[in-house]
Each structure stands twice: as C-alpha cells, then as structure tokens.
Amino acid sequence: MAGLRIDELTISYTQGDYVVKPIDGLSAACDDGELVLLLGPSGSGKTTLLSCLAGILTPAAGRIFAGDTEVTALRGAALTRFRRHGVGVVFQAFNLVPSLTARENVAAPLRLAGVPGRRAYPRAEELLERVGLAERMGHLPRALSGGQQQRVAIARALVHDPPLIVADEPTAHLDYVQVEAVLRIIRDLAQPGRLVVVATHDERFTPLADRVIELRPGPAAGPAADRGPVTTAPPAVLFEQGSAGTAIYIVEEGEIEVFRVGPDGAEHILRRYGPGEYFGELGALAGLPRAASARATRATVLTALGPQEFRRLRTASPTPVVNHATDR
Numbered sequence: 001m002a003g004l005r006i007d008e009l010t011i012s013y014t015q016g017d018y019v020v021k022p023i024d025g026l027s028a029a030c031d032d033g034e035l036v037l038l039l040g041p042s043g044s045g046k047t048t049l050l051s052c053l054a055g056i057l058t059p060a061a062g063r064i065f066a067g068d069t070e071v072t073a074l075r076g077a078a079l080t081r082f083r084r085h086g087v088g089v090v091f092q093a094f095n096l097v098p099s100l101t102a103r104e105n106v107a108a109p110l111r112l113a114g115v116p117g118r119r120a121y122p123r124a125e126e127l128l129e130r131v132g133l134a135e136r137m138g139h140l141p142r143a144l145s146g147g148q149q150q151r152v153a154i155a156r157a158l159v160h161d162p163p164l165i166v167a168d169e170p171t172a173h174l175d176y177v178q179v180e181a182v183l184r185i186i187r188d189l190a191q192p193g194r195l196v197v198v199a200t201h202d203e204r205f206t207p208l209a210d211r212v213i214e215l216r217p218g219p220a221a222g223p224a225a226d227r228g229p230v231t232t233a234p235p236a237v238l239f240e241q242g243s244a245g246t247a248i249y250i251v252e253e254g255e256i257e258v259f260r261v262g263p264d265g266a267e268h269i270l271r272r273y274g275p276g277e278y279f280g281e282l283g284a285l286a287g288l289p290r291a292a293s294a295r296a297t298r299a300t301v302l303t304a305l306g307p308q309e310f311r312r313l314r315t316a317s318p319t320p321v322v323n324h325a326t327d328r
Contacts, residue, residue, distance in 0.1 A: 004030040004053070004164065004195055009062030011048050014263040021242045022048055026062070028213050030197070032163075035190035035208060038199040040215030041287060046199035047092075049215070050166045053197060054087045055079055066164050084113060088157030090167035094149045096141040096156075102128060102148075103137040106156045113160075127155035131185055147178025154185055165189055165196045171204070183208065230302040238294040238302075245283015245290050247304040251275050254300025260292045272297070281310060 011023040022045030030036045038046045051057040053064060055071050064071040066086060074082050096105045106124035111117065128137050131151040141149055150170055157165055170186060171179045179202070187208045190196040198205060206212065230249070232238055238249070241260060249256070256273045270292055273279050283290050284307050305313065 003032045003034075003067065004028075004036075004197070005063075005065040007063045007065075009049075009052070009064065010060045011045055011052065011057075012060040013048075019261060019263055021060075023059075023215065024242060026215070030195060030211055032067075032195055033190060033192040034195055034210035035187060036195065036197045036211045036213060037205055037209040038197065038213050038215055039201075039206075043289070044215040046215055047168050050089075050168050050197065050199050053164070054089050054166050055083050056089075084109070085160045086162055087164045087166060088160070088162040090150070090153050090157050090165065090170050092169040092172050094141070094146075094153045094173075096149055096152060098141055101138050101140055102133060102144065102152045105141070105152055106159060109156060109159050123159060124155070127158050128152070130158075131155050132181060145178060146173050146175075147181055150174065150178075150182050151185065154182070154189075158189075163194055165194065167196065167198045169200055169202075170198065171200065171202045179204065230304050231300070232296045232302065233299040234296050236296060238296065239280070239290050240293045241291065242289050245280060245286075245288055247306060248278055248281040248284050248310045249294075250278045250303045250305070252301040252303055255297045256294050256300060256302070257297050258292045258294045278310075284310070 006026055006028045009023055009026045010021065012019055012021045014020075022043060026049075038049060040046055048057060052059050053066070053071065055074060059072060062072070066082075069082060069086065071082060071086075097108065100108065103121060103124045106127055107117070107120040110120035110123060115123075125134075125137060128134060131154055133148060133151055133155070136144060136148060141152070144152065150173075154167075154170075157167075167186060171182055174182060183204060186196060186198065186205075190210070198209075229252075230238075238256065239245075251273050253275060256279065258270045258273070258279060259267045260270060261267055271279075279294065280290070282288060
C-alpha cells in the first residue's frame, strides 16, 4: 500500500427535515506506515469519514484512494473484496458476538469467507497471542475486561492482514490501566505495509501519532469572524450552516432571518431577529458549527462580538434571551 489520499471529500446526510454536511471539501494525504489521528468535536464527521475510508458509506462528492485503489469508485464484488481484504475495522463498542469465545470471534470473518477451520483457528490463535491474550482464547466476551475485548476486536480486524486499519474511539470505554496496552498495540500496528487511522478524543494518542487531521468547521462565511459594526443587505448571507461559529450578533437596525435548507432543497425559515435581539451565540461560545444559515431580509446593521466580549456585555447589561437554539 502506498498510502492514503483524500481529494475534496464532502459528506452529507439527511437528519429529519434538514441536511448536515459534517465534512465539506476535505483533502489530505497520509503515507504508508503512519498512525494518523482524526481529531474534532462531536459531530465533526470523524466516524462518518472512517466509514467512507472503509467503503461502508459513499460520500456525496470527492474521492478516496487507498494505495492505487480508488475506494469511492468500487462497486459490487470489487467493493466486497476491499471491505474484506483491504481494510480492517475496530469498533468503539467492540461488536463481539456474545456467544462466541475470543478465538471464535477472531476466526469468524475467516469462516464467513469460506476459510476452513484448520486454517482459521490457528490464525486466530496467532493474532490473540500477538495482542497478549494467549491465556484468554477460550473465554466468552462477558468474562473479559473492556480492554481485553478491545484487543480481541483488534485481532479480529487483522485476520486478513489488511493494509489499512481504521479504529473508531478505540479507548473510549477503557480505564487508564486498560488503555496502555491498547495504545501500544495500535502504535505497533502502524508500520511499513500498513496504515492506521484512528478517530479519537483521547489526547494520549497525540504524542504517538505520525500525523493529525483536525476535522473542524471551515471558515465562516462573509463577515462572521469580524468584530464591531457589520452592515449587510439582501441577498448577502451572514453565515452558512456548517461554518465555524466565531461571532455573536446583536441586531441594531433591520432584520435577520435564520433558515435551513431541507433535503428537497427547500428553505425553512426558523426565526427572524429584530433590533435588540442577538443570535449565533451557541456556535461561538461552545465552538460548534453553525446549525443554520443567516441572512438579512433588508438593509441591516449588526454588532459582532467575540465570546469574551459577549460575556462581558451580558454580565454588565443582560440582553433579553429569545429562542437562539435554532441557529448557533
């Protein structure tokens, strides 16, 4: 495998009556043998991106290359072969079969692929020894600790010796004693011939990584990052859904409408804000992407504040709170 390349990737999905784009135009390149971290807040698309890398989900746009294989172009039998032999997946929740022993869980993908037991079980034993579970092969998942179950899951992901391993929050359910072994195993997996991509909130991974890809909302549209007076008029959009929430706005004159675009392309007006009202504070204060778009319905004057300025203003002279949860 010659590495991983992501070109202008966009991921979108429908959530109820609106469309979410957790990733919009992402490009990145990773070299063979690297341990790569995907970092970002909840909702930034880490798990969804892993699913696209594994060929489980199809992005809305863009391309993914694993070595010379264009994953996003695979269909039918070719896609099945890639999922089986080209990538191994380590799930956050382990996903072990409760009624199977550790050895049987690891051997399961081989048996499902038609590999006879005389070859599948020795391979499973070899991998369980590699992850330090030689003495626990005959135990059911309920008799294993969380760290041991995750090591079984890692061994299972390796049965076909794939050149790409993707792991979703592999230490999320582990205490600090269990984490050490899992961190060491994942670090050791990244070597020439195998690339490992991990989505995580665990900062203990950071010093071990060869590359970090931060998944955060892109730059805010228009004047959203400005401070002080802002003048806007239709059809200008103040900020767009999915952009970075960097400023809170107070309407001085005019009117702002906040809207979302539904799966059918139709706009849904969520609220209109007039003089004396503010909006956009959740994105700026909590570091969240904008949950909707905002634009002026007529010539409008706004005051844009950063989070600290907004807090000082609220402390000195609280502004009446209205329904702000729709726009962030």
